Amino acid sequence: MTSTVRRAAGFALVGAFALIVPLATGIQSPAVATVVATGPFVLVAALVLTVVDPGSRLFELFARPGDYEDGKLHGLAAFSLAVAGLALLAVQFGMAAWVFVGTVFVVAFGNLGQRLVASVRSDQFVATGAFIVAGFLAGLAGHVAGARLQSAAVAPPVVVFLAATGALVAALLRSVLFERDDPLVLLTVGLLLWLLVVLDPSVATQRIGVALAVTAVLGYVSYALDTASLPGMLTGILLALLTIVLGGYGWFAMLVTFFGLGGLSSKYRYEEKLQRGIAEENEGARGSGNVLANSIVALxxxxxxxxxxSHIAVDPVLFLYAFAGxxxxxxxxxxSSEFGGLYDNPRLITTLRRVEPGTDGAVTWQGVVAGLVGAGIIAGIASALLAAVGTTGALVVVVCGLIGMTVDSLLGATVEGTIVGNQGVNMLATLAAAITGVVLALGGGLV
Structure with missing residues (x-):
């Protein structure tokens, strides 16, 4: 057993003490419950920072590379304190204790699964897949065990949805952060799963099954075709999972069409784009930042x-138009950028002067036509698969696309590179389109 596997097993053992927290929630005294729930983890942090000496077996078991320089087990202490913080939320602020247990199990045992596989296979994609599978299974076990200890009734589809979401979020964060950032991963996953439980979504067994199958295939295909980096792939399948479960199949059809055709358009005549200086980095494989910038508003x-x-007194149809827009x-x-950039004589949208290809804010009429075709594809899918979107609604979606494309070009010509970056411009353009969708849906009587 390698040192990294032993260390991961040690962290998982500490994480297993999370099962104490559901029992603590049954204690009548809030002060006693808090001590019982958080005490073991605070004690672990205190002991490893004050008692465990460098060179001891315990130090060698839990030490990360940075701990050797400091002579203290800061990694384990931070992990334990993060767990204690989540435990405090469970006993004092309303987080379901079973969600807490599932969160800790996802991160702790997911990491163990990743380290086990990485010790025999160096492929990053395979190791990350191991984290997701191990984290998902551990999350399931943690949710179920925590619910039984807490005597809480939880629907199986909800447990599966939360475990899958937690595993994907944790894997995504760990792919872009360092191992020492596990406390941040823990807190983020815990807060997100708590939010989902508060929203109390209606999760159907069939839909969650389809979501898991489709997103797994989508992730593998996007990575195999190299249309997304590993973080980009994880971001995409997480968004797809949430969209299928919380939105529906029609919502997902729009999203996956953008991911698929958008990724392939980046590959189209890539060498020529590279020569013109307009190609996406990493051979067109989109990273998590790019995927999130284009999808965060939709999410x-x-x-x-x-x-x-139930929680927001707004007709959900408005959010449908915001999403589609x-x-x-x-x-x-x-x-517009991937196809229009292949043509000569682009003009700056603010002055209509001819500029070099690749100039921020430059447009071509061919790009505008290509962009409208893209908007038409999304509008057609929305109209065909969603009853709330008819012919008028489809036209609204096309207008949203045109507004978003125009805002992107205007921001590119004026503030990109000085005030905001490319990803910020993309996000603002999608936000403008979403707002346009809401305004037109209200004004056109579509709600």
Whole structure:
């Protein structure tokens, strides 16, 4: 057994003490419950910082590379304190204790699964897959065990959804952060899963099964075709999972069309784009930042839909148009830049003067046509698969795409590179399109 595997097993053992917390929630005295829930983890942190000496067996078991320089087990202490913080939320602020247990198990045992596989296979994709599978299974076990200890009734589809979401979020964060950032991963996963439980989404067994199968295939295909980096792939399948479960199949069809056609458009005549200086980095493979910048507004719309009208007094159809508008804008901007950039004599949108290809804010009429085709594809899918979107609604989606593309070009010509970067411009363009969708849906009587 390698040192990294032993260390991961040690962290998992510490994480297993999370099962104490559901029992602590049954204690009548809040002060006693807090001590019982958080005490073991605070004690671990205190002991490893004050008692465990460098060179001891315990130090060698838990030490990360940075700990040798400091002579203290800061990694284990930070991990234990993060768990203690989540435990405090469970006993004092309403987080379900079973969600807490599942969160800790996802991160701790997911890491163990990744280290076990990495010790025999150096492929990063395989190791990350091991983290997701191990984290998912451990999350399932943690949720179920925590619910039984807490005597809480939890629907099986909800448990599966939360375990899958937690495993994907943790894997994504660990792919872009360092191992020492596990406390941040823990807190982020815990807070997200708590939010989902508060929203209390209706999770159907069939839908979660389809979501898991489809997103797994989508992730593998996007990575195999090299249309996304590993973090980009994880971001995409997480968004797809949430969209299918919280939105529906029609919402997912729009999103996956953007991911698929958008990724392939980046590969189209890539060598020529490279020579013209307009090609995406990493041979067109989109990273998590790019995926999130184009999808974060759509994701917020999905979460808002799950919260309406129970938590937000707004018709959920409005969030549908916000989602469709944001996706249409992302598709329109991608098509206009990936296809339009292949043509000569682009003009700056603010002055209409001819500029070099690749200039921020430059447009070609061919790019505009390509962008409108992209918006039309999203609008057609929305109209065909969603009853709330008819012919008028489809036209609204196309207009949203056109607005998003125009805003992207205007921001590119004026503030990109000085005030905001490319990803910020993409996000603002999709936000403008989403707002346009809401305004037009209200004004056109579509709600």
């Amino acid at each position: 917020v719309a999905v979460l808002a839909t799950a919260a309406s009208p 944001a996706v249409a804008a992302a598709m329109t901007d991608t098509f």
